[in-house]
Amino acid sequence: MAWARKCIARSSLLTKHICRLPGRQVQQCIWAREWHGFGIRHHDEMRRWLPSFTNTRWNHASGVEPAEKLNPSFIIEQLSSDNDNKVLKVTWSDGSVSRYNTSWLRMNCQCSACKQPDSGQTLVTVTDFPAQLTIHSSSHQHNSSSIAINFNEESNHQCTLPVSWLKQHSYSPADLEVKARLRDVKYLDSAIGSFRCEDVRNSEGDLFEWLDHLNTFGITILKNVPVCPESVTKVANMIGPVTETLYGHTFDVQTEDKPINVAYSSVGLGFHVDLAYYESPPGLQLLHCLQFDDMVLGGESIFLDGFCIAEEFREKFPHHFETLTRVPATFQKFHFERANPAAYIYQRPHINVNRTGQITAVTWSPPFEGPLAVPEEDVEPYYEAYREFSTQLETSNKVVSYRLQQGDCVIFNNRRIFHGRMQFQQNGGVRHLKGCYVNIDDFRSKVQYLHEKRGLGQLAKRVGNQCMF
Amino acid sequence: MAWARKCIARSSLLTKHICRLPGRQVQQCIWAREWHGFGIRHHDEMRRWLPSFTNTRWNHASGVEPAEKLNPSFIIEQLSSDNDNKVLKVTWSDGSVSRYNTSWLRMNCQCSACKQPDSGQTLVTVTDFPAQLTIHSSSHQHNSSSIAINFNEESNHQCTLPVSWLKQHSYSPADLEVKARLRDVKYLDSAIGSFRCEDVRNSEGDLFEWLDHLNTFGITILKNVPVCPESVTKVANMIGPVTETLYGHTFDVQTEDKPINVAYSSVGLGFHVDLAYYESPPGLQLLHCLQFDDMVLGGESIFLDGFCIAEEFREKFPHHFETLTRVPATFQKFHFERANPAAYIYQRPHINVNRTGQITAVTWSPPFEGPLAVPEEDVEPYYEAYREFSTQLETSNKVVSYRLQQGDCVIFNNRRIFHGRMQFQQNGGVRHLKGCYVNIDDFRSKVQYLHEKRGLGQLAKRVGNQCMF
Structure with missing residues (x-):
């Protein structure tokens, strides 16, 4: 039942994202995390799976490999900004570099208000944040599993991304090629x-x-x-x-x-x-x-x-x-x-x-x-x-x-x-x-x-x- | 039951088309008109539809409109050859022109040995005829519903195409545009x-x-x-x-x-x-x-x-x-x-x-x-x-x-x-x-x-x- 309570609690987060329908009465109209179904009726079946996944929560949401298991060297060496602070540059401990555009980072923010942890569905829409985002600061505590990014144009939100997730979704030419070969x-x-x-x-x-x-x-x-x-x-x-x-x-x-x-x-x-x-x-x-x-x-x-x-x-x-x-x-x-x-x-x-x-x-x-x-x-x-x-x-x-x-x-x-x-x-x-x-x-x-x-x-x-x- | 007999008779036509599997025992291997299903079990249901379609047999096979009904002026004015006899040029009575490549004509031959009349499935494969076909002669009797084409390189086959079908499948620029607009x-x-x-x-x-x-x-x-x-x-x-x-x-x-x-x-x-x-x-x-x-x-x-x-x-x-x-x-x-x-x-x-x-x-x-x-x-x-x-x-x-x-x-x-x-x-x-x-x-x-x-x-x-x- 703890699981069910968690779900209900999360649904309340939805109400912060609204889209309006001009020319009509303003309506709260929220992107659904799920349109229908969910199969949530089968609680016993779910419980059977849940324990084995507890330690790979992000993985479910993103749908790719838990990178730590594949490559323990997925460690950030340096964070910096490029292209007038419109690109976050991550230098990994193996010397490789990934570059992430600010819109991409913001759209993929994995905080629980922006991304439903269980299903990985996006709750934020592109019109919820300014078009031109520039990096104010980025930080990564040693041994922390996430990085945090603040944008100049959106002072009320901190963008949070797990390090392993970031590496897994890198779109550097080399990483795109590796994915293709897989x-x-x-x-x-x-x-x-x-x-x-x-x-x-x-x-x-x-x-x-x-x-x-x-x-x-x-x-x-x-x-x-x-x-x-x-x-x-x-x-x-x-x-x-x-x-x-x-x-x-x-x-x-x-x-x-x-x-x-x-x-x-x-x-x-x-x-x-x-x-x-x-x-x-x-x-x-x-x-x-x-x-x-x-x-x-x-x-x-x-x-x-x-x-x-x-x-x-x-x-x-x-x-x-x-x-x-x-x-x-x-x-x-x-x-x-x-x-x-x-x-x-x-x-x-x-x-x-x-x-x-x-x-x-x-x-x-x-x-x-x-x-x-x-x-x-x-x-x-x-x-x-x-x-x-x-x-x-x-x-x-x-x-x-x-x-x-x-x-x-x-x-x-x-x-x-x-x-x-x-x-x-x-x-x-x-x-x-x-x-x-x-x-x-x-x-x-x-x-x-x-x-x-x-x-x-x-x-x-x-x-x-x-x-x- | 006459209908069923006709189907059985037609299946024997299949045996003339074979493909070989080199390096193995030669096998008769025929492109199926139907892989499975057919729904032929429901004879009563079929009979209910059949009468209304008797006069539009070609239509079923090709899957387009019975052109005569749409445009009674689909009448051939002139047949000629172009591009060293590799293209059949049809001038229609309304002055429009369609051009058909010889490979296209041969692949789309609608004689009962090449195309199954009921389902319209192709029985001929491209390797059944020579690569370079040139037109030996083309003919269209006044008031006939079909044209006949003989190729220099394939003396044992006469290519047969209904006039209305030909017009309906014209790929002239004007006809492709009309189809797009539809x-x-x-x-x-x-x-x-x-x-x-x-x-x-x-x-x-x-x-x-x-x-x-x-x-x-x-x-x-x-x-x-x-x-x-x-x-x-x-x-x-x-x-x-x-x-x-x-x-x-x-x-x-x-x-x-x-x-x-x-x-x-x-x-x-x-x-x-x-x-x-x-x-x-x-x-x-x-x-x-x-x-x-x-x-x-x-x-x-x-x-x-x-x-x-x-x-x-x-x-x-x-x-x-x-x-x-x-x-x-x-x-x-x-x-x-x-x-x-x-x-x-x-x-x-x-x-x-x-x-x-x-x-x-x-x-x-x-x-x-x-x-x-x-x-x-x-x-x-x-x-x-x-x-x-x-x-x-x-x-x-x-x-x-x-x-x-x-x-x-x-x-x-x-x-x-x-x-x-x-x-x-x-x-x-x-x-x-x-x-x-x-x-x-x-x-x-x-x-x-x-x-x-x-x-x-x-x-x-x-x-x-x-x-x-």
Whole structure:
């Protein structure tokens, strides 16, 4: 109950920040720390976690690593001002330098009136303080965990920032580069790592190992998943809620004697990502093998690391790579003769990069491409680049194939690992998979949380969700 | 059953397209027309739609308007070749000219071997035909609905394209501009359009009017929604499946005497979009008013059209506008002390534009902003632009406020209409809303489908999902 009392006490701090709605009655209108939800109903569940986090309070709010654990030399050597006192310059004990603009410092003040300690949500808005802030004084007591900054233009507020937090969020060129490198993934090569369902279900350590592997390599197999229709949802829920799409909550990939759909037949399927015509195509795809009889010939699942192929492509064909990041393709699904008619269309490049050229997403889905709709001068370059990328996929020596066994559940990052299926012959047997999806951000959140809970604290590896980090 | 037989017959056409996986046993590996699902199980439902679409078969496949209905003058005046026979030049009877590159024509061939007539999925891949195609001949019989093209390098295939389809997908500068204009929306001004629940539930015409209004203005009120907890999901399901988020399937916004969360208290909430830390924040937000007692003072819902504000901002502060499209903000939610701990982080600009500068998304969520992580030279410009945009919101005369009544359900585009809430005093009364979300692409699909079913056929108005169209 002490925890609940603390929450209530904090909420009163909110009333000091108001925004006005001119032309109307003045209203107190406060940025919410939480719009709804919070999950606070589950007190027991919370108490279970709380003790282990007591000593890393700031970490929860900021969402990055507890730096002290990673690097005990995060100690301030010197504080000074630069650029007419509009920049705080911090010299660290290892000789590195970070520079922080005054607006940035003020917006990120971590005092409890400006930032909610538990959730890390910002309570201060930019219009709450003067536009031009200059440093009056900055101080850092030896062995203190925080620095304090006073601004000339805001005498009634002292800006407080934990030293470790400051280092972790340094945006010096060197620190931005380190953060970018932390996101590098290992490419899928010859083998798919496998884990046992009972292990990850019973041990949070194993759960973390499994999801970290999935995040790093983009794919894992979970063995011994109970052979029943509900299992795939249960596996998904160890990560996040199932994402319902136009294909429903779960779906069946099942061969029929008289197929009315190619997916229910035995033909092969080329490499693709699913649902490329959504703004956020599914992050994780789960396929649980309910039956795959021995007499069925072929039917192996095939995978190819789209990030790896794209990097190779950039190396070999820089000009084509640039074209595929620039000219938007059309992805669409128009199909009216179904229970819930579909009319999806989305225009995006095959490859997205961030401001420093790092790949943030790859999208490849030939059967769902609509007519290119770009100026004429982009058309031929697009098809030339497209043809070459397509050839790279078809001739890659990095294809990994795997024949699912009954009870296997393959889980892969649909945004990164292109998937397909070999043709097969039934020979009187059955191949039946049950699948579902999990949102990419829910997956990333789970991995990030487990990282931080275990004190590893790196940013989750890139997942292909176009996030510019 | 004739329909089912036709489907089965078509599937055999697939076997002519194969891709090979070198270094392995050669396998037939065919781009799927459908990976799974299809909804074909619901034959009765399909038959209900089929008759009305019989004469617009191509339309379903391509996903655009049946042009003949819109413009009877879509008649070809002349066919010729240009650019060493690598471009087909079509002169239309109204004097306009469209130019089509040979690769584009070949990739978009609509013969039943290259494009599945029902779903419009592409069966041909770019590596199935030569890289350099030149036109051998092109023909168009008077009054025929299609043109035929033969290429010098591919003697065994005749490329077939319906005339109306060709016109609809013209990528001439003038036609690209017309398509862009079709996407313009009307800005939310003083009033929120309302509809009656019983009407939209019982009449597809009313359903269309409602969703078209929602798509055009970004917000509607549905009146007389039965006051029970299940209603909001039922309303959502008239549009698409509910999107489950970290807040669950549905959520309650309810005042409590001793609130442990600001959302359950009576303070105001500033303008924001929900869940900005997801790659695809919720498209539609539904808030159904289960109780709002007369004695409660205040508590009006407030709305502001983010697209409108952003366009005004571009007009007034072009330099700041550019900054907000270029420098990525950080959105995050880190909150571990909850049943399902959250560690979401996403870096994106506040405003996204496409290649021609049209706004494709706006994202604004001050309480969920994390530390800016960009090079130093971008920091001050970012805060200057941010400050000005924030001021524009706070001083806008376009704020619309509405006091929900019991049974009202407000539905708004969370990607476009910023929302908030006035502070209120309970006075012993209760204010209780129940909410849920629908994915932005599912919403757009529904609107697009109803447009086409009614023969209106324009591209759905922009919805803020970053689609570059």
